[in-house]
Amino acid sequence: MSSIIEFPVHVPDENVFWYEESKKLYGAWLGLARREEYPGLGAFAPGKLGRWLSWCGVVELDDDPQDLFSQEKPRWRLAGSSICKLAGRELDGEEMFGNWERFERSMLRRMILRTLREGHPFVARLDLGMLPGEGSFGLEMLALPFADGGRTVALVFFRPSMDTVTLVPGLLERARMISLRTLDRPEQALRPVERQRESAQVLPLFVANGGRS
16 A cells, blocks of 8 residues: 655654554654644645545544533544445444444543643554455554634544445444553643643553463
């Protein structure tokens, strides 16, 4: 597959990425975040995404002020066509991870909320099982914070493991998480209080025999 862009910035811990496209997308965001608190979404996408636009989506916080008992939820503002095909329906307006398996829903929801509230990017590796005639099908998920209209949103990129694959509806929500990593962000993109507590994290999710830790 072709690369997304070229970028003149060193990507720390670049070996955490499966794919060059994810690494370069993170590098492009990192280069902008060194100059701004949060890069502007409109100036970044869709120009930087190119052919991968259908595998990207925008997620935002949804807090209904009419419901006193509601909690902030991450919702798809816009989901790319390939993501929707893999889910088997249009995702726009839906809660992100709402129908995923309990473990993945809990962990990934916590991470995307951290991206939206505190600006922490992260990368996760997902396994979607076996597809007839295709072999194992996986996704690398990258979430990056952006400024848009006075609020913080997350650009989410799913990089599939295959160039061409028959997208099975409903497969997305059966994803199993293989690994999860909080990524570095430059200090210029941090609010002063956050600079004191910023640290990269690696979360061990599986034991050697494939069980959940």
